[in-house]
Amino acid sequence: MTRKREFTNWIFGRELRDSRELEERPDEERAKPYVITPLGTRVRRVLFCGLVSQKNADESMTRVTVTDGTGNFYISAFNSDFGMQAKAMVDALEINDQVLVMGRVSSYQNEGKTYFNVNPEIAIKVDSVSMDYWRMKTLHIARRKIYAIRMARNRPGSTATDVKAAGYSDLEAESAMKAMEKYPDYDLQEFESAIAAQIQPAAKEEHKSSKDFILQYIQANDTDGRGCRYEDLLAASQNASISQNELDDLLNSLGSDGEIFEVSLKRYKVI
Amino acid sequence: MSDQVKRLKISELVPGTQNVDILVSIVSLQRKELKNERGESVYYYGILGDDTGTISFTAWIFPPTVRIGDVVEIKKASVREYKGINRVYIDAGSEVIMHPGESMDVRRSYSQLKIKDLSTAQPYVTVEGRVSSVREKELERDGKKTMMYYGDLDDDTGKIRISSFDKPLKEGSFIRMEGAKVSEYNGRLRMTLGSRTEVTEIKPSFQVGERLYDIHDISSPLGGVTVNGFIVSLGPKSGLVMRCSACNNRLDDIHCPDHPEAPVAYDLFAYFTLDDGTGSIQCTGGKAALLGHLGFTPEEYTPENKTISRRLVSSRLQEKLLGRAVVIEGDVTRNQSGTSVRISSLNYVDTDFMKKLEARMGADFQ
Structure with missing residues (x-):
């Protein structure tokens, strides 16, 4: 009997970053748990595009950070029997490369926080059209899930059947039910604005200026409490058509105005 | 639920009806064997007809001597809707009584x-x-x-x-x-x-054009579909294929056992997984759809051209297909290992396609 291929979730870094819930798989021996995201997505395998913002490599392991403008994906490729090909792919990537990555998510906990790591199956440089294509489709997938959750929230007692009857797929309906159960108070409006701001030129224009964009990004991406990292900011700025020089000028100007401060080297916080 | 048996005509059958009694002619009949973890079983399905119309049926109990054209009385059947189609169900509680020698005019309704x-x-x-x-x-x-x-x-x-x-x-x-x-x-x-x-x-009320599908929505062996996504894996046996120019059979050796004198011809075969975020599907493609993307013309892609090797073709396939966002057209086929698309054309996603896709996806939220 052929084994069913594990579903590949096209999701934004922000959706994974905001995830707090895991679902064990007792029926499968030694299987790593699924991650349940705030949109109810049941994640094991992910596919995403972004810019390489950080890379550390040695013989046994290569770590790469990829930012899609909404959040980061942390990738670790090991020099094991099964991972050599993937490590070679990751080794070939350089900082600021535009990449497509598909891989399996594993999670670990530290000081009460859940962190996610992606073990890559493929990691390949792509062009800008592929990046835009992924963003557009991933936004569409996320939006459909958001609308399904909103529908379920607005009609208390809704079941997956009710959501399906409104035109959503089985998977979207199940995701909506999971999201209702696991993340009843998640701010969908804020999430939708955050991802749309990175994706759509029209939404980008809604930022009164590049300054607002930088301030908002620093505020939203201080993920470990030690300040937003310059590399992430740079990648997000480039996605938003802000050059590195412009970014440096804006950071200086925001610092002089007392709106941000550099907590430590290349780490920023909003005051 | 009433136990009273109702004699009805096919045009009167509606989903949810129980204990139905119908006198019908067998319009079509198929037998299917089923094997699963609970063992082996047989069921029958087909179409029943009378002078008011036709309806599909599924029977778990059915006389094996019944043939197409026979008239039968079916007692205590039920009617349910399955995949949008009304269907008569005949189970262990039903009775099928043959009416030998009788015939019936069937009103065909499709x-x-x-x-x-x-x-x-x-x-x-x-x-x-x-x-x-x-x-x-x-x-x-x-x-x-x-x-x-x-x-x-x-x-x-x-x-x-x-x-x-x-x-x-x-x-x-x-x-x-x-x-x-x-x-x-x-x-x-x-x-x-x-x-x-x-x-x-007829005068058409529809337009024939590109038929763009999400992979999730492909469930039947449908021809002429267009799907898009990233190629996320490439089959390891994809690559240059040698064929006998006389019989077109695939060759493992450089000579055909049946036509040792016939020259060898180069062909191409690739199989890969396409993922569009709603699902994934296996795709297979040959020379017509893929050769141009590898940078070879049909004239160059011959055994006489010594620069072409299996290794070169494999590495070009990796480079030109894996991780690329593509739009493919082709026919969906279904076999024992699942559903796949035999591609007739492959193009990379470009800005024109993105505009089309954006308009289609935008319609979801209007």
């Missing part, structure tokens, strides 16, 4: 379906579409010469192979076929125009 909704579960239907790629063949049936016409039928949802005995098909015409038969052959659906099929030329 549901009108789009090509994407066709399935062998509803074998007689009405379909509208545009005829293309018409060819003809002379056949001998029972010692009599007969013409077979075959081609493709397209509507706005898909494409299907059609064949017609004696009734010519006109290239480019839009037709309505009432009572055409749907069957599955080699993993693909096809339609046959029989002696009872009525064919009329």
Whole structure:
């Protein structure tokens, strides 16, 4: 009997970053748990595009950070029997490369926080059209899930059947039910604005200026409490058509105005 | 729920009806064996008819001597809707009584379906579409010469192979076929125009164009679909294929065992997984769809060209396909290992395609 291929979730870094819930798989021996995201997505395998913002490599392991403008994906490729090909792919990537990555998510906990790591199956440089294509489709997938959750929230007692009857797929309906159960108070409006701001030129224009964009990004991406990292900011700025020089000028100007401060080297916080 | 048995005509059957008693003629009948973890079982399915219409049925208990055209009385059946189609269910509590020697006029009634909704579960239907790629063949049936016409039928949802005995098909015409038969052959659906099929030329109410599908929505062996996504894996046996120029058989050696003198011809085969975020599907493609992307012309892609090697073709396939966002057109086929697309063309996603996709996706939220 052929084994069913594990579903590949096209999701934004922000959706994974905001995830707090895991679902064990007792029926499968030694299987790593699924991650349940705030949109109810049941994640094991992910596919995403972004810019390489950080890379550390040695013989046994290569770590790469990829930012899609909404959040980061942390990738670790090991020099094991099964991972050599993937490590070679990751080794070939350089900082600021535009990449497509598909891989399996594993999670670990530290000081009460859940962190996610992606073990890559493929990691390949792509062009800008592929990046835009992924963003557009991933936004569409996320939006459909958001609308399904909103529908379920607005009609208390809704079941997956009710959501399906409104035109959503089985998977979207199940995701909506999971999201209702696991993340009843998640701010969908804020999430939708955050991802749309990175994706759509029209939404980008809604930022009164590049300054607002930088301030908002620093505020939203201080993920470990030690300040937003310059590399992430740079990648997000480039996605938003802000050059590195412009970014440096804006950071200086925001610092002089007392709106941000550099907590430590290349780490920023909003005051 | 009432236990009272109701004698009804087929036109009166509605989903949810229990304890139905009907007198019908068997219009079509199929037997299917089922094997699962609980063991082996047999069920029958087909179409029942009377003077008011036809309806599909599934029977878990059925006399094996019943044949097409027989008249039978079915007692204590139930009617339910399955996949949008009303169906009579005959189970252990039902009775099937044969009426030997009787015959019955059946009023043929066919549901009108789009090509994407066709399935062998509803074998007689009405379909509208545009005829293309018409060819003809002379056949001998029972010692009599007969013409077979075959081609493709397209509507706005898909494409299907059609064949017609004696009734010519006109290239480019839009037709309505009432009572055409749907069957599955080699993993693909096809339609046959029989002696009872009525064919009329129509003014189309649809446009034949690109039929863009999410992979999630592909469930039947539908022809002429367009899907898009990233190629996320490439089969390790994809690459250069050698064929005998005389018999076209695939060669493991450089000589064909049957035609050792015939020159070798180069072919190409690739299989890969396409993922669009709604699901993934296996795709297979050959020289016609892929060679141009590898940077070879058909004239260059020959055994005489010593720069071409298996290694070079494999590495070009990796470079040009893996991780690329593509739009493919092709026909969906279904076999034991699942559903796959045999591609007829492959193009990289470009800004024009993105605009089209954006408009289509935007419609979801209007």
